[in-house]
Amino acid sequence: MSEAAELLLLKEKLDEIKRNRWVTHISVVVLVVIAAIVLNLDFVMGFVFVVAFGGVLSAVVDFYYNREKEKIVQQIKGVATANRCPKCKMPIPSGDFAFCPFCGASLRSGVASSTG
DSSP, X not given: OOHHHHHHHHHHHHHHHHHHHHHHHXXXXXXXXXXXXXXXXXXXXXXXXXXXXXXXXXXXXXXXXXXXXXXXXXXXXXXXXXXXXXXXXXXXXXXXXXXXXXXXXXXXXXXXXXXX
């Protein structure tokens, strides 16, 4: 898979995580409000219940989705920096190169650069 295609796929996964997060937040609020109604809480206690319990569940949802988002961001960083010259940042063509074809910098640790 090309770098551009892989980045596009990871961006779509990131967008999906964002969509799922909002759907989950809305679902949590609806379920907490329904629970307050079923428990027959008066207005003040119902409000406190929704804010407190909804806040805790929202924090759990945020924690989970932020972890998932961070995994995707790390993958994007890995793809974006993979197979690039450490000096000029140009993409390295497929193959086993010891030196960057653009600037001549060493692509292997411990090998001297040809551009001195």
